Amino acid sequence: MPTPSHRAGEPVRAGIPEHGRVPRYYAVKTLLLALIEELGEGVALPSERELAERFEVSRVTFRQAVSELVLEGRLVRRQGSGTFVAPPKLVQPLALVSYTEGMRSQGVEPSRYLVTSEYMAADERLAADLGIEPGDPALHIERVLLADSERIGLESTYLSARRFPDLLSVFDPATSLYAYLTQQVGIVLAHAEERVETVLATPREALLIGTNPAVPMLLLHRLTRDDAGVPVERVRSLYRGDRFSFVTQLNL
Template sequence: MTASHPLPQYRAQYRADGPVRAGIPEHGRVPRYYAVKTELLWLVDSLGEGAALPSERELAERFSVSRVTLRQAVGELVMEGKLQRRQGSGTYVAPPKLVQPLSLVSYTEGMRRQGVAPARSVITVEHLPADEVLARDLAIGHGDQVVHLERVLLADDERVGLESTYLSVERFPTLLEVLDPTKSLYECLTGKLGVVFGEAEERVETVLATPREALLIGTNPALPMLLLHRVSRDAQGVPVERVRSLYRGDRFSFTARLRPDR
C-alpha cells in the first residue's frame, strides 16, 4: 500500500551523492516506510557519526507511523550501512564506509591510507590439487598443487571480509616458509619473493554470504555482500594468484580510476 506523503521542500535539495529528488517520484506517492526512511536520512546527517538514534517510540510518534513501518525504514538503513544496531544498546549512526581501490594495491595498503589498522585472522592454510578452472586461471596443470590461504579481513579489529587466495606451489615452493599469514601476502610476494605485479583482471558482483561465510565474518546471512574475483599477473603476463574476496556491503565501497581505451 502506498500513501501520499509530501516531504518538506528542503528535503528535495540537490545531493550529488544521493538519488535524484531523494528517490521520490514526481507524483509524490511512495510507500510510507520510504518517506520515513528519507526523513531518517536527514536525521542521521544531523546527528553525526556514532550518535544514538532516538527511541523507536519517539521516532514513530515524530513521523506519525506505526512501529512496524518505522522498523522497515530503519532496517533498510542498517542494510545499507547508514545505521548500526548494537545488541542491548540501541541503534547508532554508522561510520563512513571503508573505501578500497580497484587497483594493484593490497588490502593492507588500502586500509592504511584511510588511517585504519588492517589485520587478518587465519582460517585455512593448505595444499590442494587445482581443479580445471583454477588450473586455467593460474596457467598450471589440472591437478597440480596450489597453496590455499583463507583469512578473515579485519579493520581496526572489526571483521569486514573473507579472502581466499590460490597460488602455484611449483612457482612459490617456499611461500609458507617466508609468509606470516596474518600479514600482507602482497608485501611478501613483492618484498621476499621478487614478484613484480603487472596487471589484474577483477570482476565484482553482489551476493549473499553462505552460512559458513556469515559465521566467519560475524554478519547477518541476509546482508548483501560484495564479491570480488581477481586474477593477478606479473610484469611478463604470467598469472601470480587467484583471489576470491568477500566484503560486507554495509562497510565497504570501491573506487576505480577509469581511462579511455587506446
Template sequence: MTRQVARRGQAGDGPVHAGIPEHGRVPRYYAVKVRLLDLLGELGEGAVLPTERELAERFGCSRASVRQAVGDLVLEGRLRRRQGSGTFVAGPKLVQPLALVSYTEGLRRQGVEPGRSLVTLERVTAGETLAGELRLEPGAEMIHIERVLLADGERVGLESTYLVADRFPTLLEVFDPEQSLYACLRDKLGVVFAGAEERVETMLATPREALLIGTNPALPMLLMHRVSWGPDGVPFERVRSLYRGARLSFTTRLGPTP
C-alpha cells in the same frame, strides 16, 4: 516529451529527485526513511538512534513504518545494530581501490588499521576451474591461504588466495599470515604484479562464510574475484574476497589524474 517538475533542494546530494517518483506518491516507510537520513546528519556518527516509539511519535507514523525504514538503513550501512545496546549512526564506508594495491595499503590510506585472522593455510591440488583460470593442468599443487579481514579490529570480509606452488617454493617459510601477503611477495620474494583482471558482483554468504565474517547470511555481500599475472603474462594468483556490503565500497579512476 517528459514534463519537468520544479523541485526545491540541491542536486547531486543523493538519489535523483530524492528517489521520489514524478507522480509524487511514495510508500510511507520511504518518506520516513528520507526524514531519518536528515536526522542521522544531525545526530552524527556514533550517536544512539531514538527508539521506534519515539521516532513514530516524532514523524507521526506507525512503528511498522519506522521499523522498515530503519531496516533499510541498516542494510545500506547507514545504521548499525549492537545487540543489547541499540542502533547507532554508522561512520562512512571504507573505500577499497580497484587497483594493484593490497588490502593493507587501501585501508592505511584512510587511517584505518588493517588486520587478518588466519583460517586456513594449506597445500592443495587445483581442480578444473582453478587450473583453467591459471593455465595449469588439473592436479597442479597450489598454496591456499584463507583469512578473515579486519578493519580496526572489526570483521569486514573473508579472503581466499590460491598461488601456484611451483612459483613460490619458499613462501610458507617467510610469510606471516597476520601481515600483507602482497608486501611479502614483493619485498621478500621479488614478485612483480604486472596486471590483473577483477570482477565484482553481489551474492549471499554461505553459512560458513557468514559465521567467519560475523554477518547475517541473508544480507547481501560484495564478491571480488581477481586473477593476477607477472611481466611474463602468466597468471599465478587467484583471489576470492567476500566483503560486507554495508561496510565497504570500491572506487576506480578512469582517465588521467587531474
C-alpha cells in the same frame, strides 16, 4: 507525517516512482537520513516510540525504514543499547594495491587471521587461471580481514605450489601477501583483471565475518599477473556491503 524535502539529488527524489506516490516507509527513511546527517557518527537515535510519533507513522513502518538503513550501513544496532549512526564506509581502490595499503591510506590498521592453509589439486578452471595443469598442486590460503580489529571480509588466495614451494612454511598469514611476494620473492606484480558482483554470504561465510546473512556482500574475483604476463594468484575476496565500498579512476 512531515513532508520530506524534494531538493534535487536527495534520496526521496531518486525514489519517487512515475505515479508520484512515495511509500510511507521510504519517506521515513529519507527523514531518517536527514536526522543521521544532523546527529553524526556514533550518536544514538532517539527511541523508536519517539521517532514514530514525530514522523506520524506506525512502529512497523518505522522499523522497515530502519532495517533498510542498517542493511545499507547507515545505522548500526547494538544489542541492549539501541540504534546508532554508523561510521563512514571503508573505501578500497580498485587498483593493483594490497588490502594493507588501501586501509592504511585511510588511517585504518589492517590485520588478518588465518582460517585455512592447505595444498590442493587444481581443477581445470583453477589450473587455467594459474597457468598450470589440472591436478597440479595449488596453495590455498583463506583469511578473515579486519580493519581496526573489526571483521569486514574473507579472502581466499590460490597460487601455484610449484612456483612458490616454501610459501606456506615461511609466509606469515597475518601480514600482506603482496609485500611478501614483491619484497621477499622478487615478483613484480604488473597486471590484474578484477570483477565485482553483489552476493549474499553463505552461513559459513557470515559466521566467519560476523555479519547478518541478509546483509549484501561485495564479491571480488581477481587474477594477478607478473611483468612477464605469468599468472601469480587468483583471489576471491568477500567484503561486507554495509562497511565497504570501492573506488576507481577512469581516464580517457
